[in-house]
Amino acid sequence: MTPYTQLETFLNQENEWLPSLSLDCVIFGFHDHELKVLLLKYRNVDALALPGGFVHKEESIDEAAGRVLRERTGLTDIYLEQFYVFGQKERQNHLFNKTIIEAQGFQLPADHWFIRRYVSVGYYALVDFLDVIPSPDYLSDSIDWYDVQTMPPLLLDHGQIVRKALDTLRTLLEHNPAGFGRRAAPLLPDTFTMADLQRLYETILDQKLLRTNFQRKMLSLKVLERVDKKRTGKAHKAPYLYRFKPWQ
Amino acid sequence: MTPYTQLETFLNQENEWLPSLSLDCVIFGFHDHELKVLLLKYRNVDALALPGGFVHKEESIDEAAGRVLRERTGLTDIYLEQFYVFGQKERQNHLFNKTIIEAQGFQLPADHWFIRRYVSVGYYALVDFLDVIPSPDYLSDSIDWYDVQTMPPLLLDHGQIVRKALDTLRTLLEHNPAGFGRRAAPLLPDTFTMADLQRLYETILDQKLLRTNFQRKMLSLKVLERVDKKRTGKAHKAPYLYRFKPWQ
DNA sequence: AGGTATTGTATCACAATGATACAATATTCA
DNA sequence: TGAATATTGTATCATTGTGATACAATACCT
Numbered sequence: 001m002t003p004y005t006q007l008e009t010f011l012n013q014e015n016e017w018l019p020s021l022s023l024d025c026v027i028f029g030f031h032d033h034e035l036k037v038l039l040l041k042y043r044n045v046d047a048l049a050l051p052g053g054f055v056h057k058e059e060s061i062d063e064a065a066g067r068v069l070r071e072r073t074g075l076t077d078i079y080l081e082q083f084y085v086f087g088q089k090e091r092q093n094h095l096f097n098k099t100i101i102e103a104q105g106f107q108l109p110a111d112h113w114f115i116r117r118y119v120s121v122g123y124y125a126l127v128d129f130l131d132v133i134p135s136p137d138y139l140s141d142s143i144d145w146y147d148v149q150t151m152p153p154l155l156l157d158h159g160q161i162v163r164k165a166l167d168t169l170r171t172l173l174e175h176n177p178a179g180f181g182r183r184a185a186p187l188l189p190d191t192f193t194m195a196d197l198q199r200l201y202e203t204i205l206d207q208k209l210l211r212t213n214f215q216r217k218m219l220s221l222k223v224l225e226r227v228d229k230k231r232t233g234k235a236h237k238a239p240y241l242y243r244f245k246p247w248q
Numbered sequence: 249m250t251p252y253t254q255l256e257t258f259l260n261q262e263n264e265w266l267p268s269l270s271l272d273c274v275i276f277g278f279h280d281h282e283l284k285v286l287l288l289k290y291r292n293v294d295a296l297a298l299p300g301g302f303v304h305k306e307e308s309i310d311e312a313a314g315r316v317l318r319e320r321t322g323l324t325d326i327y328l329e330q331f332y333v334f335g336q337k338e339r340q341n342h343l344f345n346k347t348i349i350e351a352q353g354f355q356l357p358a359d360h361w362f363i364r365r366y367v368s369v370g371y372y373a374l375v376d377f378l379d380v381i382p383s384p385d386y387l388s389d390s391i392d393w394y395d396v397q398t399m400p401p402l403l404l405d406h407g408q409i410v411r412k413a414l415d416t417l418r419t420l421l422e423h424n425p426a427g428f429g430r431r432a433a434p435l436l437p438d439t440f441t442m443a444d445l446q447r448l449y450e451t452i453l454d455q456k457l458l459r460t461n462f463q464r465k466m467l468s469l470k471v472l473e474r475v476d477k478k479r480t481g482k483a484h485k486a487p488y489l490y491r492f493k494p495w496q
Numbered sequence: 497a498g499g500t501a502t503t504g505t506a507t508c509a510c511a512a513t514g515a516t517a518c519a520a521t522a523t524t525c526a
Numbered sequence: 527t528g529a530a531t532a533t534t535g536t537a538t539c540a541t542t543g544t545g546a547t548a549c550a551a552t553a554c555c556t
Contacts, residue, residue, distance in 0.1 A: 019267040021367055061335030061367060085333050085369050087309030119269055119309060121333050121367075175423045194534085213514065215535075220512090229522095236533035237521040442503085461545065463504075468543095477553095484502035485552040497556100504551075512543075520535075526528095 014113040017054035022118040024052040026165035029129035030187040036145040044103035065123040083168040087119040124165040128186040191241040262361040265302035270366040272300040274413035277377035278435040284393040292351035297403040313371040331416040335367040372413040376434040439489040
């Protein structure tokens with residue numbers, strides 16, 4: 001099917017979806033000491049946006065979020081969590097949707113379902129950066145990882161949505177570091193050093209932590225398992241490697 | 249307007265609302281050392297349900313929640329917070345809605361907007377028990393306060409919604425007692441004793457707290473202001489009265 | 497006027513945390 | 527080859543926060 005007919009098919013699928021409800025996924029990865037988020041760029045539209053989607057009439061919103069994540073990343077069985085509903089009347093996603101469709105050469109009638117007002121449920125996911133092979137769909141030019149700290153301004157309220165997701169992550173990490181540690185497992189390689197883990201925490205919290213106390217704290221949580229010595233070619237004492245213990 | 253025509257008008261208002269989106273309000277009050285929640289009973293239907301509503305096409309979901317609260321309690325400027333979205337496909341609110349309408353003697357066509365699937369945003373509010381004069385509307389028999397601990401089973405997933413709201417309150421109270429203290433102001437009279445405050449905390453947390461440590465903790469938060477001596481007729485040492493300090 | 501139940505505060509032990517010190521060590525480089 | 531280097535693992539000290547207990551103060555009752 002050509003992109004053009006795919007799009008046409010999509011635009012005729014009004015009855016597939018629950019009206020006025022959408023969802024946006026903030027998909028976090030970690031690489032090169034940077035917290036990354038998966039963003040896509042629509043054809044002929046300049047700014048970046050979150051991957052999002054709609055809810056089938058016969059699926060729960062959690063299932064819909066899992067499906068969107070799978071469609072975008074190919075990943076299954078990923079921890080996904082709803083964190084907020086964005087329902088400002090000024091969201092103007094209808095203008096945004098009109099723009100990305102018209103950039104493809106289509107004209108939409110004023111009451112087309114795709115350019116109505118949507119209330120959007122925000123979900124975030126923590127995924128393994130290396131497992132994701134981003135591949136753009138028929139609406140988008142590209143889908144890629146961007147550093148959360150330095151990403152360009154996003155379309156609509158998507159910048160706010162990313163910030164809220166980050167806030168949620170921070171709260172989780174401050175109030176329930178053990179729970180976070182487990183869910184954060186995909187963000188790190190199978191085994192990692194304490195310094196790796198600390199960099200992840202520092203990136204999310206956006207603050208420096210005292211190395212020695214961080215180590216003490218992490219070990220006291222009993223969620224890490226010491227593996228071996230790292231011996232790779234660094235000119236210092238070789239650090240221990242750790243992995244997350246299996247659940248419970 | 250008679251209840252009958254009011255209901256008829258309402259059932260014709262499909263275009264007023266955002267489709268597939270509803271909201272439910274968990275309105276908490278505190279009285280007689282019990283945490284209460286406002287529940288309504290629909291005419292000719294036995295079980296209890298949360299007051300809920302829909303979102304106007306020209307209002308944000310937060311505004312809609314404020315409006316629903318105002319319609320039910322007459323209260324304005326109340327702290328309201330979104331705490332979760334309930335989007336299971338098995339929610340079956342359509343069956344529930346069908347039941348409460350047919351209990352009024354109406355027959356609805358199978359595709360009527362009121363008996364479609366809804367995804368519901370949960371909001372909670374903390375209000376002054378004494379300020380609320382519950383008055384039932386044309387769909388409901390009664391609206392009244394029920395003790396959270398002993399309330400009867402609720403319709404649909406409304407029991408789960410109340411529990412989730414309580415969980416959110418608990419988390420707030422454990423991780424941010426100062427922030428909670430401020431928002432909880434409507435739950436207590438203008439001035440109150442430390443024992444009153446402790447009973448509120450114990451009720452929400454559903455656990456006993458050590459009196460002396462509770463007092464120390466609360467005073468350390470710097471959100472309370474000591475007022476006077478209580479002299480009312482209790483056969484003990486008169487406790488101090490406190491009030492919440494104005495914000496910041 | 498003494499008894500009673502409750503309240504306000506002090507204190508002790510212990511756990512958690514911030515901060516600093518220092519020895520151990522894998523590699524590099526003189 | 528062996529000292530230099532940067533980092534790592536652990537110990538320790540001071541401070542703060544918390545659970546638990548003790549006790550004096552006091553408003554009202556009888």
